[in-house]
Amino acid sequence: MHPLASSNRIAWADTSSGCFSIKSAYRMIKERLWNLRVEAWNLPWKEERLRCGIGSDARCSICGHELEDVIHAIRDCGTAKDVRQLSRVNSVEAERWIQLRIDETVKINTGCPAAGGAVRENNGKWIIGYNRRLGACSIIETELWDILDGVLLVQERHYHKILEQTDNIKVIEAINDSLSKCSNSAIIRRIAQLLQKVESWSLDYIPGEENIEADCIAKFAFGRGKGLHLFETSFESF
Incomplete structure (x- = not known):
């Protein structure tokens, strides 16, 4: 490694300072819990409900695809493809x-x-x-x-x-x-x-x-x- 980069330091990944805190640990755990108010959790929840037969509609609200799972939202949806294309040089x-x-x-x-x-x-x-x-x-x-x-x-x-x-x-x-x-x-x-x-x-x-x-x-x-x-x-x- 280049000498100007110096050595690695032990740090807590969930704070900008690298210092551990109870608050940051609680926030990290909470972010990993399912919360239907968060769209990132809502997608797999809709898919799972449909698979278990307790839901009737998991269509993409943008393009109308019959199943809006995570892969569709970030890769296959036409809007997602357009956004990726615009982000490139x-x-x-x-x-x-x-x-x-x-x-x-x-x-x-x-x-x-x-x-x-x-x-x-x-x-x-x-x-x-x-x-x-x-x-x-x-x-x-x-x-x-x-x-x-x-x-x-x-x-x-x-x-x-x-x-x-x-x-x-x-x-x-x-x-x-x-x-x-x-x-x-x-x-x-x-x-x-x-x-x-x-x-x-x-x-x-x-x-x-x-x-x-x-x-x-x-x-x-x-x-x-x-x-x-x-x-x-x-x-x-x-």
């Missing part, structure tokens, strides 16, 4: 924007994680792919290493506008939060330092089914040794 306006898609995977029989990514120009032209097999670490830590590798590779090639895309919402939240407060994670602090040197960047959510290329590159790391591996030609040629 327009390729016509994004001159010299580089698209960095990342993903992580875990080998079931060993629990060993790996990370991979694909870097393309905004017109889809291949720049470079990469993967890395890691030791024992969490899914979020794996994805953070993935982002760090990708940002370093892009900067080494003197690109200054980066559109990063991942299907891990927690990673997006962690990095965005680090911009307003100092993170307790050394790797997040290092990523934040690098992004401050970039002219423009965006970190967006992408559904897993649209991120298959990065997922395949990550899985390919299991057949290789540890360390960072680069792919100068498109992964489609393998």
Whole structure:
């Protein structure tokens, strides 16, 4: 890890200061309880009532689809698709924007994680792919290493506008939060330092089914040794 990032610090995740409090613990537990007044809980509740035969209507109030489950609300509904499309950088306006898609995977029989990514120009032209097999670490830590590798590779090639895309919402939240407060994670602090040197960047959510290329590159790391591996030609040629 870069010396300027220093070491990790133990912190309570549910307060901005990192200090534990009874109030924050109570709030955290309460947020995980079902509450029909909260739309996020209302969706699975409507679906479950219909499945048990005690409800008659679970249609989407926006598009009229017969079953509005969580997947439909965030992925399949036409309005959700429109919102995702608007959140992405327009390729016509994004001159010299580089698209960095990342993903992580875990080998079931060993629990060993790996990370991979694909870097393309905004017109889809291949720049470079990469993967890395890691030791024992969490899914979020794996994805953070993935982002760090990708940002370093892009900067080494003197690109200054980066559109990063991942299907891990927690990673997006962690990095965005680090911009307003100092993170307790050394790797997040290092990523934040690098992004401050970039002219423009965006970190967006992408559904897993649209991120298959990065997922395949990550899985390919299991057949290789540890360390960072680069792919100068498109992964489609393998």
